Amino acid sequence: MIKDSQAQIIDKKSWNNYYLFKLESPRIATQAHPGQFIMIRISDHPYPLLRRPFSIHSKDEKSIDIFFQVSGLGTDILSQKIVHDTLDILGPLGKGFQVGANLKGKEVVAAGGGRGIAPLYFLAQELSSHGASVKVFYGGKSLKDIPLKEKFESEGFDLYCSTDDGSFGFKGFISDYLKAELEKFTPSRIFSCGPEEMMKKIAKFATEKDIPADFSLESIMGCGFGVCWGCVKRIRKNGEEEWVKICEEGPVFSSEEIIWAEYEK
Ligand SMILES: Cc1cc2nc3c(=O)[nH]c(=O)nc-3n(C[C@H](O)[C@H](O)[C@H](O)COP(=O)(O)OP(=O)(O)OC[C@H]3O[C@@H](n4cnc5c(N)ncnc54)[C@H](O)[C@@H]3O)c2cc1C
Numbered sequence: 001m002i003k004d005s006q007a008q009i010i011d012k013k014s015w016n017n018y019y020l021f022k023l024e025s026p027r028i029a030t031q032a033h034p035g036q037f038i039m040i041r042i043s044d045h046p047y048p049l050l051r052r053p054f055s056i057h058s059k060d061e062k063s064i065d066i067f068f069q070v071s072g073l074g075t076d077i078l079s080q081k082i083v084h085d086t087l088d089i090l091g092p093l094g095k096g097f098q099v100g101a102n103l104k105g106k107e108v109v110a111a112g113g114g115r116g117i118a119p120l121y122f123l124a125q126e127l128s129s130h131g132a133s134v135k136v137f138y139g140g141k142s143l144k145d146i147p148l149k150e151k152f153e154s155e156g157f158d159l160y161c162s163t164d165d166g167s168f169g170f171k172g173f174i175s176d177y178l179k180a181e182l183e184k185f186t187p188s189r190i191f192s193c194g195p196e197e198m199m200k201k202i203a204k205f206a207t208e209k210d211i212p213a214d215f216s217l218e219s220i221m222g223c224g225f226g227v228c229w230g231c232v233k234r235i236r237k238n239g240e241e242e243w244v245k246i247c248e249e250g251p252v253f254s255s256e257e258i259i260w261a262e263y264e265k
């Protein structure tokens with residue numbers, strides 16, 4: 001884990017409630033893998049006290065991108081930062097998606113809803129670079145909630161979009177769109193991040209169809225590196241259920257490891 005207290009915002013884009021920041025942080029960029037995250041100190045003031053976790057959306061040699069949705073005070077403060085501001089960040093944290101040469105020539109799916117699309121861009125790039133053929137399923141409430149659509153298209157990914165209100169693409173949830181498409185093809189693996197209900201549905205039909213699937217979970221994170229125990233969830237390991245720190249052992253887990261009942265409201 002690297003602490004970079006001077007990660008400068010070198011580019012900023014925004015769409016309604018969504019923001020894409022490019023942060024100059026060469027040491028973190030060098031070590032980052034898809035599915036890992038950073039913890040950002042939001043304010044120099046005591047409140048909000050806790051750093052906030054954000055997935056690494058993409059990287060180059062010297063910088064990492066984050067993509068986030070304003071969902072409370074911390075993300076609201078963050079959204080007001082401007083180019084040349086610096087952020088105090090920790091990362092890369094957690095264990096990300098397993099991406100390897102074993103997927104060469106295979107068809108795989110990356111399915112994300114809303115802000116959950118954030119880690120899937122880096123993942124899709126990495127999967128492609130390993131020779132996998134990636135179908136990206138990207139859903140949102142409305143057209144304005146799928147602002148990265150053009151970005152995925154311009155990279156040449158096979159993109160399937162859905163909106164709950166039908167303003168763009170398939171009308172309905174992205175999980176329903178994926179389920180319908182799985183009548184036509186069977187991917188070697190599904191990778192997913194997004195609202196729990198979405199991931200739960202995907203886990204269910206992936207299991208029924210015997211398709212291995214990995215999910216990036218969210219949890220309240222106090223520290224992000226295993227000290228506070230704020231992020232624990234019950235996870236199945238070697239057939240036994242245990243309390244596991246999502247920040248250290250995850251956030252990515254396979255569908256067999258996740259106890260989906262934990263996520264029932
Ligand atoms: C591993 C991980 C990666 C994430 N990646 C992204 C991302 O790439 N883009 C994105 O938009 N969001 C991401 N999130 C969610 C993001 O961290 C929360 O939206 C953010 O912390 C909310 O902070 P807030 O102060 O704006 O909201 P608050 O007003 O504090 O709370 C709003 C919501 O955010 C949740 N939340 C608050 N603090 C935390 C915290 N420390 N950790 C986790 N959840 C919290 C609350 O439970 C509540 O549901 C990620 C979360 C995790 C755990």
Ligand code: FES
Pocket residue numbers: 220221222223224225226227228229230231232245246247248
């Ligand atoms: S966030 Fe502190 S232990 Fe996981």
